[in-house]
Amino acid sequence: MTTVNAPAPTSHDDHGSVASIGPEHTGKPFPKKLAGAVFVLFWLAALALWIIAPHIADPRWGAFVIDTGILLASVGFAAPGISRIKSFGVTLGFAALAWGLFALGDFFDILALSYFLRMFVPLLALLGSLYGLIGKLKVWY
Numbered sequence: 748m749t750t751v752n753a754p755a756p757t758s759h760d761d762h763g764s765v766a767s768i769g770p771e772h773t774g775k776p777f778p779k780k781l782a783g784a785v786f787v788l789f790w791l792a793a794l795a796l797w798i799i800a801p802h803i804a805d806p807r808w809g810a811f812v813i814d815t816g817i818l819l820a821s822v823g824f825a826a827p828g829i830s831r832i833k834s835f836g837v838t839l840g841f842a843a844l845a846w847g848l849f850a851l852g853d854f855f856d857i858l859a860l861s862y863f864l865r866m867f868v869p870l871l872a873l874l875g876s877l878y879g880l881i882g883k884l885k886v887w888y
Contacts, residue, residue, distance in 0.1 A: 789823030814849040821872035828879025
């Protein structure tokens, strides 16, 4: 039994060139008001954690609290660029994974993991917001 894949649908613009039409977005959109609320609340929580952290006696717990603040600030920064609720759920899932890896790195003194995550998590948030912004730009030729 063989299957034949149909070619992707195409569209012609005014100049006769052919552009491929990608899949339609599925799922509910992520409301802008909710994205703004996530941005503000997560940043407030991150700032509160960064204020509290220097007063913690155990340096491992202090580092974990600071790293949790980095994680919350990164998710808050990325929230306005998220367009679908499913994407926000995936973001929170990866944030939970990063939180567990931060705990592993901080409490078991795996410095390479902790420092890597301290750079990588904000980088992903920055790239996510940047790609969200670029995806909304219209280019006319």
